[in-house]
Amino acid sequence: MTDLHPVIAKVTERIVKRSAPRRRQYLDLIERGRDAGTNRTQLSCGNLAHAFAASGEDKPAIRTGSAMNIGIVTAYNDMLSAHQPYGRYPEAIKIAAREVGATAQVAGGVPAMCDGVTQGQAGMDLSLFSRDTIALSTAVALSHAMFEGAALLGICDKIVPGLLIGALRFGHLPTILIPAGPMPSGLPNKEKVRIRQLYAEGKVGKEELLESESASYHGAGTCTFYGTANSNQMMMEVMGLHMPCASFVNPGTKLRSELTRAAVHRLAAIGWDGDDYRPLGHCIDEKAIVNAIIGLMATGGSTNHAIHVPAIARAAGIHVDWTDFAEISDVVPLLARVYPNGAGDVNHFHAAGGMSVVIRELLDNGLLHRDILTVAREGLTDYGKEPVLEDEALQWRDVPASRDETILRPVSNPFSPDGGMRLLAGNLGRCVMKVSAVDKERWTVEAPAAIFHDQDDVLRAFKAGELERDVVVVMRFQGPRANGMPELHKLTPALGVLQDRGFRVALLTDGRMSGASGKVPAAIHLSPEALGGGPIAKLRDGDMVRVCAQEGLVEALVDAAEWDARDMPVPPPSPYDTGRELFALFRRHSDLAEQGASPVLAAMESEL
Numbered sequence: 157m158t159d160l161h162p163v164i165a166k167v168t169e170r171i172v173k174r175s176a177p178r179r180r181q182y183l184d185l186i187e188r189g190r191d192a193g194t195n196r197t198q199l200s201c202g203n204l205a206h207a208f209a210a211s212g213e214d215k216p217a218i219r220t221g222s223a224m225n226i227g228i229v230t231a232y233n234d235m236l237s238a239h240q241p242y243g244r245y246p247e248a249i250k251i252a253a254r255e256v257g258a259t260a261q262v263a264g265g266v267p268a269m270c271d272g273v274t275q276g277q278a279g280m281d282l283s284l285f286s287r288d289t290i291a292l293s294t295a296v297a298l299s300h301a302m303f304e305g306a307a308l309l310g311i312c313d314k315i316v317p318g319l320l321i322g323a324l325r326f327g328h329l330p331t332i333l334i335p336a337g338p339m340p341s342g343l344p345n346k347e348k349v350r351i352r353q354l355y356a357e358g359k360v361g362k363e364e365l366l367e368s369e370s371a372s373y374h375g376a377g378t379c380t381f382y383g384t385a386n387s388n389q390m391m392m393e394v395m396g397l398h399m400p401c402a403s404f405v406n407p408g409t410k411l412r413s414e415l416t417r418a419a420v421h422r423l424a425a426i427g428w429d430g431d432d433y434r435p436l437g438h439c440i441d442e443k444a445i446v447n448a449i450i451g452l453m454a455t456g457g458s459t460n461h462a463i464h465v466p467a468i469a470r471a472a473g474i475h476v477d478w479t480d481f482a483e484i485s486d487v488v489p490l491l492a493r494v495y496p497n498g499a500g501d502v503n504h505f506h507a508a509g510g511m512s513v514v515i516r517e518l519l520d521n522g523l524l525h526r527d528i529l530t531v532a533r534e535g536l537t538d539y540g541k542e543p544v545l546e547d548e549a550l551q552w553r554d555v556p557a558s559r560d561e562t563i564l565r566p567v568s569n570p571f572s573p574d575g576g577m578r579l580l581a582g583n584l585g586r587c588v589m590k591v592s593a594v595d596k597e598r599w600t601v602e603a604p605a606a607i608f609h610d611q612d613d614v615l616r617a618f619k620a621g622e623l624e625r626d627v628v629v630v631m632r633f634q635g636p637r638a639n640g641m642p643e644l645h646k647l648t649p650a651l652g653v654l655q656d657r658g659f660r661v662a663l664l665t666d667g668r669m670s671g672a673s674g675k676v677p678a679a680i681h682l683s684p685e686a687l688g689g690g691p692i693a694k695l696r697d698g699d700m701v702r703v704c705a706q707e708g709l710v711e712a713l714v715d716a717a718e719w720d721a722r723d724m725p726v727p728p729p730s731p732y733d734t735g736r737e738l739f740a741l742f743r744r745h746s747d748l749a750e751q752g753a754s755p756v757l758a759a760m761e762s763e764l
Contacts, residue, residue, distance in 0.1 A: 158522040163487045164446065167480050168525070172442045175474045179442070181764060182327070182473025186437040190328035190428060195301055196221055207261075207302045214250070214259040218302075224427045226253055226420070227263035227303030227329075229294050229319060231310040236270045238311045238378040238385060241336040241407040245309055245416065249334075252420035260307070260420070264297025266290040266322075271313050272379065276611060276646030278734040284641045284668070285742045287314035287321070287464070288756040291471075294322025298329070305423045306331040306436070311378055316388040317464040320440070321757070324471040327437020330426040332419045332531050333397050335389055337407045339377030341503045345495040348372045349649075349674075353656070356618075356649035377407045380501035382494035384464075387457035391465075393511045393539055394451035394518075395444045396530025397436075400539045400552060401515075404506035414550040415543060422531060434529055437472060443525035445469045447536075449481055450524055453488040453575020454514055456497040456592040460668060462577070462681060467752030470761070478588060478750050482579035482708075488523055489570030490592055493563055496674040497576075497593040500563040508560035509542070516540030516555070521567040580679055580703065582711035583719075584664075584691045586750060587682040591705045594677050598655070599705040601662035601677055602713070604698045605630045609728050611646045618650040626660040628701040632692045633727050634667025635685025636746035636753040640731075640739060643668045651676045662703045664710065666692055666749075679703045679710050681749040687727050694722045 172179075196204070208218040217223040228249055232242035246262050253260040267286055274280040290310075298306060306329045308319045316333065323331050351368040354360045378385050389403035399422065402415045426434040445465065452461055462481060469476045491514055492498075494505045518524035519540060532538040541552035558564040565571060576592030591599055603626035608614045614631065617623050629651065635641055644667050654661045655676055663669065663678040666685035684690035691712070695701070700713040712719065731737065745755035 158520060160525070161487055161522045163483060164450065164523065167483050168442060168446045171446065171474065171476055171480060175442060178475065179473040182437065186327035186435060189326060190435070195304070196225070199301060207300060211259070211261060214254070217259050224258040224304045224424050224429070225302055226258060226260040226305045226307050226423055227298055228260055228307045228309065229263050229266060229297045229323070231266050231268035231290070231315045231319070233268050235273070236268050236312065237339060237373065237376055238336065239268050240376045242309045245334070248413065248416060249307055249420050252417040253424065256421050256424045258424040261302065263300065263303060263306070264293060266293040266297070266310070266315070266318065268310065268312065268315050271643060272373065275643065278731070278736060280642035281640040281731055281736045282739060283314060283643065284636060284753060285739050285755070287318040287467070288742060288754055290315055290318025291321035291756060294319050295325050298323065298326045303329060304427050304429070305329055307420065307423060308333045311335055311388065312385040313388070313460065316392065317468055320468050321471040323436055324440065324468075327440070327472065328428075328435050330423060330428070330434050330531070331397070331436035332399070332423045333392050334416055334419045335392070335398060335403050337377055337403070337405045337412055338380050338386065338502050339375045340406055341380055341501055342374040343368060343371035344499070345372070345381055345501060346499055349652070352649040353653050356653050380503055381496060382456065382502055382505070384458040384460040386502050387452065387455070387461055390451050390455055390457060390511060391448040391461070394447040394515060394524065396439060396528055396532060396536055396539065398531070399543070400532050401510065401512045401542050404502050404510055405543070406503070411543060411545055414545065418550055426531060434531060439529045439531065440468070440472045441528065442474055444528045445474055445476060446484070447525050447528065449476070449484050450488050450518065451514070453485045453577060454490065454518060454523070455492040456490055456494065456576055456590070459577065459588055459590045459680060462588045463668070463749050463753050466750065467754045467757060470752055470754070470757045478579045478586060481577060481588070485575035485577045488575045489567055490572040490574065490576055491517060491565050491567065491570055493571050498563060504560070504563055508564040509555045509558045510564070512540055512542040512555045513558050513564055517567045523567065578705040578708060580705065580708050580710040582709045584710045584712055585682050585684055587679045587710055589677060589679050589705045591677070593674050595675070598660070598677055600703070601626070601628060601660045602700065602702040603628050603660055603662070605695050605701045607632065607695055607697050609633050611644060614647055615650055618654070623654055624657070624659070627654070628662045628664055628703060630692065630695055630701070631663065631665040631667055632686040632695070634665050635687060635690070636749065637685060637743050638666070638687040638727065640736070640743060641668050641749070641753060645669065648674060648676065664692070664701065664703060666690060677703060677705065682710070683748045683750050685749070689724060693724050694719060
């Protein structure tokens, strides 16, 4: 067996040492959770009668406590294409549970907003904090003390992190995440981007744009580009929280149904009454968190997880930071090119061998922790195989090698020797840049700043020809405390057009750009943010700014005396429409992006 890479071992050891006091507190918490107060043995007759009153044919089993009862937490809605398939899952899960002598109940639902719908709209300001809302909703669902296991139904951006953060407070429960799979491939992503840029230039109209978008996002299932939603699924694989390689099987197929059935059967097998107890709080440990970061680097995953992974880790008493990300990125090769980092989508990635090839390659080359507690019987080794149906029965088989090296490569022949996520630091703070889709000649941009506080102002300046030059577009007051840290994809087509016209262009922001930032260098999640005194607030139009992924720098090239003498600008007014005003409490108490930008976790830790 290949030894673990020394840098990964060093980073893991550092995280373990740094996290020790909080991790011990957390493990004590979940031990108490199992033994005192959050299980059915503590409920009164009145409590129980309320809980099984409407449980139909499962009532006798739930009443006697003779069977494991699985709590289903679902993010179903039929507006969000990725989650529309979940509508029928609860009944299927109940049937599968009965097959192995267990029962299941829907414990609760959580909100599931679509960033694709809210992109560039006021509702996007609610996106990041929807994660904390989902965490709270998950905790409410599981607080009834009726369950010996949990099935989490969620896929997209903030939903999987939110489900995990909430479920980890009940980390004594064995827990499996059950995906629904991506929609079949539609319009090629390269063509979609071409139409978007033509629209930004005014060369095609809204009808052509809508037709293009509709041909791309065309049915039930996850969007097929490799953004945050599909990066979530990848992480669940390398952390061992799915049935092996279940992520990218399309909805509505027999294989998809059998994977869901197998997940329920497996959940019943890892309960605390048996000899294979696998509680969530032990599955998610320091090594599993490091595996999640490794997976992001090896596949060119979403930079949103530079925020979500620290938040998930904190919920389990583990402390990671962007230095950990950067050091792991330096030694983990890029094995996959999936749009926006390549031409193929997640269906093409899966057909090439997908997660089974990625995990096997990383394990065989000492680039992934093998010795983690997964929900699968044989541990992470099981995730190096792909699921298939043989005579209608679910089996897992080896995938000898990638079936398409334009999309998926071995460690011996990677697309890049490193993972493509860079930590930038300097007199403007700390931020990250995803460079896996950015031409290396564009990793450094030194140009005058153009300062904006609103995406629409950037687009107006673009249409007016005011950005026809080398420029660092600075979008500030976009952090969690200012407006909830929205994603800024509305800017991508315009900035892409400027870059295609030969200008050196970069985006610098205390907001987010997520996993689909594409070919334009974007220095994002800048911390500390502008609101509250972050240095980005001192920038002025025309200041020379250097953004350099090669050297890891983000700097204002301004005389130090002048810089120190500058006053802070007046921030934009707080948002007051579209429900954004209801999140004032979250904005006021959020912490730094590098810590996870979570008001809920920050407040929780202040009481420990």
